[in-house]
Amino acid sequence: MSEEAPPGKSAPVQIGLLGRGNVGAAFEELLAERGEAVAAATGRRVELAGVLTRSEGDFEQILAGSELIVELMGGTEPTREYVLAALRAGRPVVTANKQLLAQHGAELFAAAREAGVQLRFEAAVAAVIPIVRTIQESFGVAEVARVFGIVNGTTNFILTEMAARGAPYDEVLAEAQRLGYAEADPSEDVNGADAAAKMAILARLAFHTPVGLDQVSFEGIEAIAPDDLAYAKELGLSLKLLGIAERRSGGISVRVFPCFLYGGHPLAPIQGSFNAVTVQGPAFGEVTMSGPGAGGMQTASAVLGDVVSIIAGEAPVHVTRAELPIVADVPSAFYLHLEVADQPGVLARIATVLGDHDVSVKSVVQRGSGDEARLVMVTHECLESRFAAAVGALAEIPELRAAPRYIHVIEGAE
Amino acid sequence: MSEEAPPGKSAPVQIGLLGRGNVGAAFEELLAERGEAVAAATGRRVELAGVLTRSEGDFEQILAGSELIVELMGGTEPTREYVLAALRAGRPVVTANKQLLAQHGAELFAAAREAGVQLRFEAAVAAVIPIVRTIQESFGVAEVARVFGIVNGTTNFILTEMAARGAPYDEVLAEAQRLGYAEADPSEDVNGADAAAKMAILARLAFHTPVGLDQVSFEGIEAIAPDDLAYAKELGLSLKLLGIAERRSGGISVRVFPCFLYGGHPLAPIQGSFNAVTVQGPAFGEVTMSGPGAGGMQTASAVLGDVVSIIAGEAPVHVTRAELPIVADVPSAFYLHLEVADQPGVLARIATVLGDHDVSVKSVVQRGSGDEARLVMVTHECLESRFAAAVGALAEIPELRAAPRYIHVIEGAE
Numbered sequence: 001m002s003e004e005a006p007p008g009k010s011a012p013v014q015i016g017l018l019g020r021g022n023v024g025a026a027f028e029e030l031l032a033e034r035g036e037a038v039a040a041a042t043g044r045r046v047e048l049a050g051v052l053t054r055s056e057g058d059f060e061q062i063l064a065g066s067e068l069i070v071e072l073m074g075g076t077e078p079t080r081e082y083v084l085a086a087l088r089a090g091r092p093v094v095t096a097n098k099q100l101l102a103q104h105g106a107e108l109f110a111a112a113r114e115a116g117v118q119l120r121f122e123a124a125v126a127a128v129i130p131i132v133r134t135i136q137e138s139f140g141v142a143e144v145a146r147v148f149g150i151v152n153g154t155t156n157f158i159l160t161e162m163a164a165r166g167a168p169y170d171e172v173l174a175e176a177q178r179l180g181y182a183e184a185d186p187s188e189d190v191n192g193a194d195a196a197a198k199m200a201i202l203a204r205l206a207f208h209t210p211v212g213l214d215q216v217s218f219e220g221i222e223a224i225a226p227d228d229l230a231y232a233k234e235l236g237l238s239l240k241l242l243g244i245a246e247r248r249s250g251g252i253s254v255r256v257f258p259c260f261l262y263g264g265h266p267l268a269p270i271q272g273s274f275n276a277v278t279v280q281g282p283a284f285g286e287v288t289m290s291g292p293g294a295g296g297m298q299t300a301s302a303v304l305g306d307v308v309s310i311i312a313g314e315a316p317v318h319v320t321r322a323e324l325p326i327v328a329d330v331p332s333a334f335y336l337h338l339e340v341a342d343q344p345g346v347l348a349r350i351a352t353v354l355g356d357h358d359v360s361v362k363s364v365v366q367r368g369s370g371d372e373a374r375l376v377m378v379t380h381e382c383l384e385s386r387f388a389a390a391v392g393a394l395a396e397i398p399e400l401r402a403a404p405r406y407i408h409v410i411e412g413a414e
Numbered sequence: 415m416s417e418e419a420p421p422g423k424s425a426p427v428q429i430g431l432l433g434r435g436n437v438g439a440a441f442e443e444l445l446a447e448r449g450e451a452v453a454a455a456t457g458r459r460v461e462l463a464g465v466l467t468r469s470e471g472d473f474e475q476i477l478a479g480s481e482l483i484v485e486l487m488g489g490t491e492p493t494r495e496y497v498l499a500a501l502r503a504g505r506p507v508v509t510a511n512k513q514l515l516a517q518h519g520a521e522l523f524a525a526a527r528e529a530g531v532q533l534r535f536e537a538a539v540a541a542v543i544p545i546v547r548t549i550q551e552s553f554g555v556a557e558v559a560r561v562f563g564i565v566n567g568t569t570n571f572i573l574t575e576m577a578a579r580g581a582p583y584d585e586v587l588a589e590a591q592r593l594g595y596a597e598a599d600p601s602e603d604v605n606g607a608d609a610a611a612k613m614a615i616l617a618r619l620a621f622h623t624p625v626g627l628d629q630v631s632f633e634g635i636e637a638i639a640p641d642d643l644a645y646a647k648e649l650g651l652s653l654k655l656l657g658i659a660e661r662r663s664g665g666i667s668v669r670v671f672p673c674f675l676y677g678g679h680p681l682a683p684i685q686g687s688f689n690a691v692t693v694q695g696p697a698f699g700e701v702t703m704s705g706p707g708a709g710g711m712q713t714a715s716a717v718l719g720d721v722v723s724i725i726a727g728e729a730p731v732h733v734t735r736a737e738l739p740i741v742a743d744v745p746s747a748f749y750l751h752l753e754v755a756d757q758p759g760v761l762a763r764i765a766t767v768l769g770d771h772d773v774s775v776k777s778v779v780q781r782g783s784g785d786e787a788r789l790v791m792v793t794h795e796c797l798e799s800r801f802a803a804a805v806g807a808l809a810e811i812p813e814l815r816a817a818p819r820y821i822h823v824i825e826g827a828e
Contacts (some may be wrong), residue, residue: 030697037555040622116602123550128698130544130552138536138544138719140726141451208454237659266704269683284705284715290680291701301698305552312554313727 013042013311014049015093015151016066018059018082019073023096024051025122027298034304042311043218045404048087053192065088068310070303071095078286080104087111087119094306096123096299102197102213105204125198126275128298129291130305134280136206142281144206148244149277151198152269153293154189155241157181159258162241163229169222177332181273190219192256202359203245203254208280208349211245211254211323217328218256228337228407231376232260237409238268239337251325259408260378311400324381331381337405341392342373346399353397357390372401378409385390427456427725428463430480430505431474432496433487435511437537438465440714441486448718456725468495477503482724484717485509494518501533508720510537510713516627518609519618534720539612540565540689542712543705544719549619549693556695560660563691564684565612567707568603568637569655571595571687573672575641577653583636594689606632606670610658617659617668620693623738625659625668630672631742641749642821645790646674648779651749651823652682665739667803673748673822674792711826735819745795747776751819752808756787760813764789769812772796786815792823 017024031038034095038047050062059082064068069086070270071093073079079100086093095101101108101124110117116402122132126149135147152154154176161172161393170228173190176182188194196218203211221241227240237260245254261268266288270276275293280286294300342344347366356359364377379387430444431438445460453459464476466487473496477483483500485507493514500507502768511659515522515538526533536546540563549561564570564594568590575586587604590596602608610632617625643653651674653755659668675682680702684690690708696702700705706712730790761780778791793801806820810825 023588039559041554061530095433128552129701132547133547133552134544137723137726138542138716140455141448141722142715142720143448143451179655233702281715283711284707285712287543287703287705289701289703292699295699297697301556301695304555308555309551312551 010044011172012045012047014047014065014067015307016049016062016069016086017051018069018079020051020053021072021074022074022296023299023303026296027070027303030300030304037258038304038308039312040093041308044311045305046311055202059085059305063091064092068307069093071097071100072303074099076103077102080108083108083119084111087115087117089182090115090117092118092310094120094303094310096121096303097297098124098194098197098201099213102200103199106210106212114285118310120310122202122306123299124287124295124301125201126277126291127295128302129275129277129289129293130302131202131277131279131289132205132413133305133309134287134289135202135294135345139206139279139281139284142283143283144279146244146280147202147206147277148231148242148246149202149269150193150240150267150275151202151243151293152189152192152241153214153273154182154186155195155277156270156275157231158190158242159221159224159239159270160228162224163233166226166227166230171223191220191239195256197245199245199254199256203252206245207247207252207324209252213254215326216254216256219258221258224258224407225405228405231337231365232335235335235363235376235378236261236263237258237261237352237378238366239376239407242267242408242410245326248330250329253327255329257408259410261410265410298346329385331383331384332387333381333409334379334387335378335407336379336391336407338375338400339402340373340375340397341399341401342368342371343399346373346397347375349397350394353393354379354390357386357393359387359390424458426459426461426587428461428479428481429721429765430463430476430483431465431494432476432483432485432818434465434467435486435488436710437717438486439449439711440710441484441717444711444714444718445613452489452722454717455722459724460721463645473499475504480505482721483507484721485511485514486717488513490514490517494522495676497522498525501529501531504529506529506534506724508534508717508724510535510717512538512608512611512615515625519615520624520626523760532724534724535615536720537713537716538706539615540691540703540707542716543689543691543703543707544716545616545691545703546619547695547719548701548703549616553620553693553695553698554627556697558565558693558695559689560621562615562656562660562681562692563616564681564689565616565657565691565707566603566606566652566655567687567689568596568600568611569609570684570689572604573638573643573653573655575648575683576640579646580640580644582640583638604636605634605656609655609670610687612660613657613668613670616657616691616812617666621666621738622660623666627668629740630668630670633672635672638672638821640780642749645751645779645788646749647751649674649777649792650677650789651675651792652677653821654681654684656681656824661738661740662688662744665741667741667744671822673824675824679824689744709743743799745797746801747795747823748793748801749800749823750791750793750805752814753816754787754789754811755813756785757813760787760811761789763811763813764808767807768793768804771800771807773801773804822827
């Protein structure tokens with residue numbers, strides 16, 4: 001076979017880089033390192049036309065001298081204006097900015113479509129895991145029933161450590177910060193907001209419908225107690241912060257919440273700071289992808305993949321095909337943790353309350369401690385509203401020694 | 415956001431379908447079912463221009479009336495001539511034919527490049543798992559160090575059942591045939607030839623070098639005994655038929671062999687007929703993808719993904735960038751099973767033989783049974799040639815009651 005590159009224009013592609021932080025610097029390095037490979041793959045060399053940072057560079061000048069813009073400056077303003085200006089000027093854009101897409105996706109996709117240029121963002125969700133490309137291209141015309149995953153590495157690291165060592169949340173978070181797995185201000189990660197932005201993007205792509213960050217409900221892991229994880233082990237469950245976007249009765253549901261997975265679940269084995277995403281649909285079945293969800297070089301590598309795809313040729317720009325409503329109340333199984341006075345009739349009363357709300361119990365672990373007992377159960381699937389009502393009623397039972405605690409449970413078979 | 419499709423020619427894309435077996439029929443069904451989605455994604459409708467089967471259709475006529483050819487007839491002749499004719503006539507081709515690509519890839523890629531048309535084949539490896547797209551596009555310019563995976567569902571189903579029930583190979587194979595997981599003639603699957611063809615394709619793409627089926631060494635699972643799996647459990651190992659393509663001292667090594675994986679290995683949890691592939695490289699780290707590796711509708715779904723990508727726009731055609739030599743002798747750890755007379759000094763003699771060949775032992779399980787003993791050990795990594803020589807020497811030890819048995823072992827950390 002010949003070694004020559006495929007035919008293509010020979011002038012170098014001028015790339016304008018916005019931002020040179022951790023990822024920007026790694027991208028610059030990678031671009032130099034893989035320049036030959038880019039030329040071999042696309043028939044064109046690549047050059048940095050200019051870099052915009054807080055201290056150097058002029059956006060208009062960089063835009064004028066660039067054929068393609070790579071946005072790695074983060075934030076939503078003035079980033080949004082820059083990306084819109086680039087698209088309107090006919091420049092394809094590659095970004096790793098999840099908040100920008102989750103909050104202003106509709107506007108940005110419309111601008112790209114109008115200008116007839118690509119807007120690529122593989123690195124915005126799960127870094128190097130090619131989930132965006134897979135949903136947009138491999139399954140771009142397939143019927144997707146559900147997309148779910150572990151899309152935040154910080155929280156998965158924390159939960160993995162808590163489960164492995166029985167250590168409390170605060171202690172493990174502090175360690176994660178020491179190791180650089182968690183930021184000085186980890187709130188966006190641990191409260192689920194980061195994962196929510198990523199799920200808004202995946203839901204939009206999977207269901208071809210506008211999804212804004214404000215339509216994604218999310219809970220974090222701050223309230224998880226080590227003994228929840230201990231009981232869960234007895235029940236064969238592992239705890240993950242799960243993002244899930246799925247079709248529900250004519251609409252979609254997009255949520256982020258901590259939940260227990262049974263051993264058979266494809267995401268159950270995902271440990272530490274890794275990310276993983278599963279896509280399910282009637283025709284293709286189920287595909288799961290896992291890998292490092294962060295890291296400067298990993299993210300830069302995903303960015304370069306997008307740059308090369310743009311130089312090599314066209315790919316579809318997201319198009320809205322439907323405007324699906326968001327369904328709020330969906331069925332789920334739950335882990336329920338009750339501290340009760342160890343007196344006759346308590347279990348019966350609890351069972352009655354659950355029965356009255358059509359909540360049926362799948363498995364129970366009872367544990368006496370002095371005059372107290374802990375009752376830990378896993379329910380079958382029921383509407384969340386029903387379960388919430390049942391929990392409300394249980395809280396009224398006088399023998400209850402503490403507020404009921406509950407966590408979602410996902411079946412491996414699902 | 416607007417609901418209109420992106421701009422594009424409005425005449426339907428005429429598709430010529432070669433073959434209407436299990437996958438071909440599913441593709442026809444899917445094409446009808448997802449026609450609207452294809453139009454929305456690409457701006458063009460799709461129509462079947464004609465179908466070629468043993469009993470109906472004329473190739474020249476179908477080619478003349480088609481804009482794109484989908485090859486699902488299988489086999490290498492006359493399929494090869496048809497695909498070459500289509501490419502030379504300027505028609506992009508989508509195929510699911512692994513043998514065709516593994517045996518005639520060089521010729522076919524050259525023809526596609528010459529004609530400047532796409533040749534896509536996502537469905538040829540691991541069906542719906544987007545491994546071809548990921549290696550060619552996401553990691554098209556990245557440095558790939560290693561690609562390995564479980565790319566044959568029949569053998570993984572058999573090994574999973576053998577491990578779960580301790581049943582012998584023949585019994586489980588018969589069951590797999592009853593359930594339709596194995597063909598009436600399963601030899602290509604169980605002897606590793608099917609996996610070898612897939613690894614030849616992945617190696618070519620990952621390393622941008624010509625790799626022919628004849629350059630892939632392969633072993634099957636026919637000789638696996640249930641007690642190997644029993645001992646392996648004690649050592650925390652699970653058995654898989656692994657395909658591995660990796661850079662080795664200036665060249666590459668492409669092989670298929672049964673091997674044990676430690677629990678931490680990304681492929682250890684892959685059960686039943688599922689496939690999974692891991693790609694590793696210095697910049698992106700490691701990405702693992704898993705899903706159903708076969709099935710008519712799953713395979714057709716991957717084919718449709720390729721068809722849509724072609725209609726939507728261009729993507730790179732494989733280009734050779736180097737001609738890497740195949741490295742035959744590579745290091746590996748091994749599981750070694752010895753049946754010996756239970757006499758003093760035997761272990762010492764065995765240890766001496768291993769030591770003389772620089773084979774060091776990592777863990778040992780000894781089990782006495784009457785006047786016999788079974789010695790099962792896992793070694794550290796050593797060159798396969800060294801290990802083979804050691805096994806040869808061990809076979810000479812008079813106290814040995816049976817020929818030594820051995821199986822590759824892969825570290826999770828690797």
